[in-house]
Amino acid sequence: MNTFRDSVEAMIPALRRYARALTRDADVADDLVQDTLLRALRSERLFIGGDLRSWLYTILTNLNRNRRRSLARKPSFAPLQDAAAGASGTEAEGRDIARALATLVDDQRAVLLLVTLEGLTYREIADIQGVPIGTVMSRLARARAHMKAALDGERPALRRVK
Amino acid sequence: MTEPNIPVTEDELHAYIDNELPAERRDDVEAWLITHPEDAERVRSWRAMAEALHARYDAVADEPVPARLEIERLARPQRRMLYGAIAATLAAFVIGGATGWLAHGVNAAPSSLRAFTLDALEAHRLYVVEVRHPVEVAGSERAHLQQWLSRRVGYAIKAPELDASGLKLVGGRLLPGPTAPAAFLMYESPTGERFTLYTSRAAAPTTQMRYVTRASDGALYWSDRGVGYVLSGPDDNKNRLEQVARAVYDQTEKNGG
Numbered sequence: 001m002n003t004f005r006d007s008v009e010a011m012i013p014a015l016r017r018y019a020r021a022l023t024r025d026a027d028v029a030d031d032l033v034q035d036t037l038l039r040a041l042r043s044e045r046l047f048i049g050g051d052l053r054s055w056l057y058t059i060l061t062n063l064n065r066n067r068r069r070s071l072a073r074k075p076s077f078a079p080l081q082d083a084a085a086g087a088s089g090t091e092a093e094g095r096d097i098a099r100a101l102a103t104l105v106d107d108q109r110a111v112l113l114l115v116t117l118e119g120l121t122y123r124e125i126a127d128i129q130g131v132p133i134g135t136v137m138s139r140l141a142r143a144r145a146h147m148k149a150a151l152d153g154e155r156p157a158l159r160r161v162k
Numbered sequence: 163m164t165e166p167n168i169p170v171t172e173d174e175l176h177a178y179i180d181n182e183l184p185a186e187r188r189d190d191v192e193a194w195l196i197t198h199p200e201d202a203e204r205v206r207s208w209r210a211m212a213e214a215l216h217a218r219y220d221a222v223a224d225e226p227v228p229a230r231l232e233i234e235r236l237a238r239p240q241r242r243m244l245y246g247a248i249a250a251t252l253a254a255f256v257i258g259g260a261t262g263w264l265a266h267g268v269n270a271a272p273s274s275l276r277a278f279t280l281d282a283l284e285a286h287r288l289y290v291v292e293v294r295h296p297v298e299v300a301g302s303e304r305a306h307l308q309q310w311l312s313r314r315v316g317y318a319i320k321a322p323e324l325d326a327s328g329l330k331l332v333g334g335r336l337l338p339g340p341t342a343p344a345a346f347l348m349y350e351s352p353t354g355e356r357f358t359l360y361t362s363r364a365a366a367p368t369t370q371m372r373y374v375t376r377a378s379d380g381a382l383y384w385s386d387r388g389v390g391y392v393l394s395g396p397d398d399n400k401n402r403l404e405q406v407a408r409a410v411y412d413q414t415e416k417n418g419g
C-alpha cells in the first residue's frame with residue numbers, strides 16, 4: 001500500500017489533459033507528464049502534506065517552462081492533425097479552439113486552462129505560477145479576450161449555423 | 163430587480179463564471195447582466211469557450227493511460243537512459259544556435275569574464291532540462307563531490323548550503339571552462355526550479371556582481387581573487403536570483419578563492 005503513489009496515479013488523466021491542451025502535441029504532452037511523474041516519485045520525501053494536485057501542476061508548469069527554454073531556438077512544428085475528435089462539427093470546433101489556444105502566450109494559456117479545464121482556484125494558480133492573485137486575474141482576462149478575438153475572427157459565419 | 167449600487171467590474175464578471183465571486187455579490191452581477199447585454203454576451207462567450215475546451219480535451223483524460231506512464235513502471239529505476247541522452251544531444255544543438263544571442267547580453271562585461279559567463283549559461287541551459295542525469299555526482303555524496311571537484315579545479319570547492327532559500331543540492335559535475343576546469347553545482351526546489359553555480363579560475367580581478375539575462379535565464383556573475391562565479395536560474399524573479407546569489411557569495415567568500 002502506498003497512498004502517495006496511488007494519489008499521484010489518480011491524477012494522471014487530468015495531467016495528461018492539461019499537458020495536451022498546454023502543448024497541443026500528444027507526444028510532447030506525454031513526455032511532460034512522464035517527467036512530472038518521475039520527479040514527483042523521486043521527490044516523495046520532499047512532499048510534506050499540502051495539496052498534491054497543486055504540487056503536481058506546479059511541477060508540470062516548471063518543467064514546461066524548462067522545455068520551452070530549451071526549444072526557444074528551434075522552429076516550432078504545428079501538429080498536422082489532432083487525434084481524438086468526434087463528429088465533423090465538433091472536430092472543426094476542436095481545431096479552432098486548439099488554434100486559438102496557440103495564439104496565447106504561455107502564462108496566459110496556463111491560467112486559462114487551469115481555471116476552465118482543471119477547475120483550480122485563482123489562489124491555487126497564483127501559488128503555482130508564483131505571482132500575486134491580481135496577475136492571475138489579468139492573465140485570465142487577457143487570455144479570454146485573445147481567445148474570443150481569435151475565435152470570432154476565424155469563423156464568424158459557422159458559429160451561427162450551429 | 164434593481165440596478166446594483168456598485169457597478170460590476172470585468173474582474174467580477176470573470177470571478178462570477180469561475181465561482182470565485184462572494185455569494186452576496188452574485189445577485190448583483192446577475193441583475194447587471196440583464197441590463198447590460200454586451201457584458202452578458204461576453205460572459206456567454208467565455209462559457210462557450212470553456213465548454214469547447216472541455217469538448218476538445220476531456221477525451222484525453224478518458225483515454226487509457228499509455229504504458230510508458232504507468233506508475234509502477236516509472237517507479238522502477240533506470241528506465242530512461244536513452245531518453246536522457248537524446249534530450250542532451252538535442253539541447254546541445256539548440257545551444258550551439260543560441261550562442262550568438264547570448265553574446266549580446268554580456269558585451270558590457272570585462273572581456274575575460276565574458277567567455278566564462280557564456281560557458282556557464284550554456285551549461286545551465288544544457289543541464290537544467292535533464293530529468294534523470296542532471297549531475298555526475300549526487301548531492302547525497304556531498305563530501306566526495308567537494309573533494310573531487312576541489313582537486314580538479316585547484317582550489318577549495320565547498321557546495322554552499324542553500325536550504326534557507328528552499329534549495330537542495332542535486333549534485334555536481336566537472337566541465338571544461340574557458341581556461342581551466344570548472345565545477346558545476348545544481349540546486350533544486352521541491353517544485354522543480356533549478357539554479358546552478360558555475361565556478362572556475364578566471365583571469366579577472368575581483369569584480370562587482372553583475373546581472374545578465376536572456377529570454378528565460380538569468381545569471382549573476384562576479385569574480386573574487388582570480389576565481390569566477392556564475393549563479394544562473396529562472397529570470398522571472400530577479401529578487402530571488404539575487405537572494406540566492408548573495409547566499410552563495412557569503413559562503414564562498416570564506417573559502418578564500
